[in-house]
Amino acid sequence: MRFIRHAQTRFLGLVGLCWLTIFVLTRSALLLAHRADVAAGVGEVFRIYAVGAVYDLAFLCYALLPLALWLALCPEKWWRSRFQQRLLIFATGLALFAMLFVAAAEWLFWDEFGGRFNFIAVDYLIYSREVVDNIVESYPIWRLLGLLAALAAIILWALRRPLAAVFAAPPLPLAGRWRGFTVLLLVAALDMAVIGQNFPRSPGGNVYQAELSTNGPFQFFAAFRNNELDYRQFYATLPEAETGSLLRAEVAEPNARFLDADPEGIRRQIDNPGLEQRHNIVLVMVESLSAKFLGSFGNPRGLTPNLDQLRGQSLFFSNFWATGTRTDRGLEAVTLSIPPTPGRSIVKRLGRESGYASLGQQLAAKGYDSVFVYGGRGYFDNMNAFFSGNGYRIVDQSSVPDAEMRFKNAWGMSDEDLYAQALKLADQDHAAGRPFFFHLMTTSNHRPYTYPAGRIDIASGAGRDGAVKYTDYAIGRFLEEARTKPWFANTLFVFVADHTAGSAGREDLPVANYHIPLFIYAPGWIAPGEVTTLASQIDLAPTLLGLLSMDYVSTFFGRNVLLYPDRPGRAVIGNYQHLGLFDGHDLAILSPRQAIRRHDDALGASHERAGALDDLLIRRAIANYQDASDAFRKGLFNWPVAD
Numbered sequence: 182m183r184f185i186r187h188a189q190t191r192f193l194g195l196v197g198l199c200w201l202t203i204f205v206l207t208r209s210a211l212l213l214a215h216r217a218d219v220a221a222g223v224g225e226v227f228r229i230y231a232v233g234a235v236y237d238l239a240f241l242c243y244a245l246l247p248l249a250l251w252l253a254l255c256p257e258k259w260w261r262s263r264f265q266q267r268l269l270i271f272a273t274g275l276a277l278f279a280m281l282f283v284a285a286a287e288w289l290f291w292d293e294f295g296g297r298f299n300f301i302a303v304d305y306l307i308y309s310r311e312v313v314d315n316i317v318e319s320y321p322i323w324r325l326l327g328l329l330a331a332l333a334a335i336i337l338w339a340l341r342r343p344l345a346a347v348f349a350a351p352p353l354p355l356a357g358r359w360r361g362f363t364v365l366l367l368v369a370a371l372d373m374a375v376i377g378q379n380f381p382r383s384p385g386g387n388v389y390q391a392e393l394s395t396n397g398p399f400q401f402f403a404a405f406r407n408n409e410l411d412y413r414q415f416y417a418t419l420p421e422a423e424t425g426s427l428l429r430a431e432v433a434e435p436n437a438r439f440l441d442a443d444p445e446g447i448r449r450q451i452d453n454p455g456l457e458q459r460h461n462i463v464l465v466m467v468e469s470l471s472a473k474f475l476g477s478f479g480n481p482r483g484l485t486p487n488l489d490q491l492r493g494q495s496l497f498f499s500n501f502w503a504t505g506t507r508t509d510r511g512l513e514a515v516t517l518s519i520p521p522t523p524g525r526s527i528v529k530r531l532g533r534e535s536g537y538a539s540l541g542q543q544l545a546a547k548g549y550d551s552v553f554v555y556g557g558r559g560y561f562d563n564m565n566a567f568f569s570g571n572g573y574r575i576v577d578q579s580s581v582p583d584a585e586m587r588f589k590n591a592w593g594m595s596d597e598d599l600y601a602q603a604l605k606l607a608d609q610d611h612a613a614g615r616p617f618f619f620h621l622m623t624t625s626n627h628r629p630y631t632y633p634a635g636r637i638d639i640a641s642g643a644g645r646d647g648a649v650k651y652t653d654y655a656i657g658r659f660l661e662e663a664r665t666k667p668w669f670a671n672t673l674f675v676f677v678a679d680h681t682a683g684s685a686g687r688e689d690l691p692v693a694n695y696h697i698p699l700f701i702y703a704p705g706w707i708a709p710g711e712v713t714t715l716a717s718q719i720d721l722a723p724t725l726l727g728l729l730s731m732d733y734v735s736t737f738f739g740r741n742v743l744l745y746p747d748r749p750g751r752a753v754i755g756n757y758q759h760l761g762l763f764d765g766h767d768l769a770i771l772s773p774r775q776a777i778r779r780h781d782d783a784l785g786a787s788h789e790r791a792g793a794l795d796d797l798l799i800r801r802a803i804a805n806y807q808d809a810s811d812a813f814r815k816g817l818f819n820w821p822v823a824d
Contacts, residue, residue: 193361208393253361319628436454459616461671474682636651673725
């Protein structure tokens with residue numbers, strides 16, 4: 182007790198108490214605002230605050246270290262000086278502003294992503310230009326910052342007497358200051374060794390409760406530190422021979438011959454029936470196009486008239502699922518046909534993002550002009566490095582003249598400008614007599630939801646509904662213009678989402694929130710119809726190559742859904758931490774600390790229970806994810822593939 186009578190200790194305690202108060206108020210506000218989703222009784226609420234206190238205190242042990250070091254180094258003479266005291270008052274004001282800013286950022290982040298800070302927040306810090314522009318265009322940011330500054334000043338004024346008492350207290354002797362710093366340093370080291378992203382939390386249960394029971398800044402730095410997770414260290418495993426056998430059974434087809442001697446290798450020769458075709462392909466990945474937005478899936482708001490009409494003119498996949506929750510995961514799945522390995526996607530693994538047997542490489546080897554066409558700046562999410570290293574040339578916002586972009590926002594040019602670039606590129610390749618494969622990535626269906634005025638009956642920037650309707654408008658206009666081109670009759674158009682508009686839910690992997698549409702449109706060549714077989718983004722590449730009757734050497738984890746439509750399907754879904762295998766009814770989930778679970782009736786009651794290694798669905802999930810991680814490490818899906 183004598184220790185806390187001294188000035189430096191009191192000052193540390195005052196700053197720490199302010200942080201704790203902000204943390205508790207933030208947790209309480211989020212709990213009240215989302216009480217229906219949290220669905221917590223008295224016991225759960227108590228646990229939320231108890232576990233939350235552990236995370237709050239753990240973060241404070243790290244956050245207070247720099248200040249504790251300064252106070253330990255500061256001579257007593259400096260401590261008593263008026264300049265030092267004014268400096269500490271100013272620093273306290275800055276700290277209060279930072280606390281309030283973090284609380285506001287957590288509120289906005291939760292509103293967008295349904296959880297505390299995670300890998301997304303880390304990525305947003307790295308790609309600051311797009312994020313800052315997006316924030317400025319989406320929120321009244323200057324008024325918000327002014328409000329936070331004013332609130333910080335008011336709190337600082339209210340703390341004037343406690344601060345005066347701090348400065349009036351006797352300073353701590355040098356030896357005591359260093360003892361205090363050493364103790365804090367040891368506690369912080371213990372925290373780092375014991376308390377991780379999921380401890381004392383456990384996977385499973387209500388995800389909103391788990392998210393509320395942690396601490397946003399703690400999770401941010403933990404995600405920054407653990408941006409890649411070693412599968413074998415953190416997840417349940419099986420012997421390589423067993424996972425290899427299970428996975429080969431997953432991808433085996435009568436027209437496939439395995440070539441790889443490695444037990445985990447699935448490299449195989451694919452001999453597709455029929456005469457090889459050289460049709461052009463325009464593959465459009467649409468930002469955040471959830472299946473639930475389509476009128477043909479029951480949405481009553483009339484947002485997708487063009488896509489609803491296209492559904493009846495296309496080969497439509499109504500039981501199709503995204504692999505992840507971010508654009509880079511969708512790009513990875515469609516391009517490489519692999520499950521989402523834990524941690525950072527392959528697209529963003531700097532220095533290890535290239536050299537794979539991608540869809541673009543396969544088609545480039547057949548003489549196609551493989552091009553990645555992006556509405557934004559391709560350095561975002563490391564897209565340019567990934568695609569240029571895997572068989573594509575790049576056309577993005579930076580390579581398009583300003584005169585050819587009639588509208589752009591924080592994330593890039595409007596969808597109609599992107600499609601205009603695709604039309605121009607197609608005209609050039611057609612004139613050169615070269616087949617083309619364009620992989621487009623749109624940006625308009627993204628906050629701040631702005632687009633050219635006068636296109637639809639919802640004002641630009643009004644919200645998601647307007648962005649969806651504009652997305653639909655741009656697709657309709659694109660196809661209308663494409664139909665006038667000489668290359669149209671020889672072109673296959675594919676429209677698929679990169680991910681859904683929101684994947685948050687009460688469960689770690691809410692399956693319904695991964696449902697996306699897939700359209701394959703080629704009038705006069707592909708008959709309209711509906712494919713109800715369960716399929717995933719990793720199945721798209723082999724299905725497209727099958728439609729073209731192309732023979733190739735495959736390292737794809739997906740399969741041609743159309744070749745054997747009666748074969749039961751499966752979908753791989755995940756986020757940066759939890760990995761799932763969905764069989765159409767039940768879901769197996771693999772989590773860190775070797776946790777294995779399953780959700781029975783995943784689209785219905787979704788009853789969660791512990792998994793077991795003798796459960797075939799669990800074993801299939803392990804086979805997919807363990808082999809994907811090992812194949813990446815061993816280079817088993819590199820290009821070129823040896824004969």
